[in-house]
Amino acid sequence: MNDFSTYGRVSARVYSWLIDPLLSSLRREITATCLAHGVTDVIDIACATGEQCRDLQRAGIVATGIDLSGAMIERARKIGPPEIRYVQGSALSLPFPTESFTGAILSLCLHEHPAHERERMISEAVRVVRPGGAVIAAEYSPPGRINRTWVLIQVIERLAGHEHFYNFRKFIQAGGIESVVRYLPPVTEQRSLFQRTVKIIVAKKG
Numbered sequence: 001m002n003d004f005s006t007y008g009r010v011s012a013r014v015y016s017w018l019i020d021p022l023l024s025s026l027r028r029e030i031t032a033t034c035l036a037h038g039v040t041d042v043i044d045i046a047c048a049t050g051e052q053c054r055d056l057q058r059a060g061i062v063a064t065g066i067d068l069s070g071a072m073i074e075r076a077r078k079i080g081p082p083e084i085r086y087v088q089g090s091a092l093s094l095p096f097p098t099e100s101f102t103g104a105i106l107s108l109c110l111h112e113h114p115a116h117e118r119e120r121m122i123s124e125a126v127r128v129v130r131p132g133g134a135v136i137a138a139e140y141s142p143p144g145r146i147n148r149t150w151v152l153i154q155v156i157e158r159l160a161g162h163e164h165f166y167n168f169r170k171f172i173q174a175g176g177i178e179s180v181v182r183y184l185p186p187v188t189e190q191r192s193l194f195q196r197t198v199k200i201i202v203a204k205k206g
């Protein structure tokens with residue numbers, strides 16, 4: 001398929017070396033959340049290098065990762081293991097039938113998109129989850145007071161490029177993850193991480 005992603009080979013490498021290690025506790029939290037909510041097979045939407053999928057797979061959850069970037073998918077497949085299925089495709093139009101999984105993960109992938117795409121990504125995530133399953137979203141949430149983690153996040157998002165930073169700022173101005181809750185099924189659980197700069201939300205599909 002055509003690769004319209006701004007994430008090329010260098011980005012994939014930098015993501016593996018710099019960002020993935022910073023997010024290891026988030027991966028563990030998301031995997032624990034899946035286990036707690038009976039998620040047995042999950043789609044990780046915008047999976048990047050596959051770090052979340054590997055954590056899920058180690059916990060016995062069947063993981064599928066999808067990402068628009070060919071370079072990210074190439075890196076994820078190279079790291080393996082081969083039991084994890086990686087698909088190059090768009091979160092805006094997931095190439096899976098309705099009700100294919102018991103869970104869908106949207107981790108730190110909404111903020112870099114304009115509002116209409118965020119809504120579309122969520123509706124696609126909800127579509128592919130079976131009734132009784134869970135959509136697990138992890139996203140930025142502006143903390144009440146500026147702290148060191150929030151400053152670091154601003155720097156990382158600024159370095160990610162002009163359009164990325166523009167969409168990030170719009171997302172934060174709208175309220176961060178709270179601004180997308182209305183597109184999700186009923187929220188049954190939420191908690192904060194990283195000095196209250198990131199929130200994990202669990203939404204159960206009826």
Ligand SMILES: C[S@@+](CC[C@H](N)C(=O)[O-])C[C@H]1O[C@@H](n2cnc3c(N)ncnc32)[C@H](O)[C@@H]1O
Nearest residue numbers: 007046047048067068069072090091107108109
């Ligand atoms: C911030 S990164 C990775 C987020 C990752 N889920 C994590 O928790 O580390 C965002 C990822 O979204 C992917 N992406 C951007 N637009 C996408 C789209 N329309 N469909 C699927 N993936 C997309 C990028 O290629 C990139 O790998």
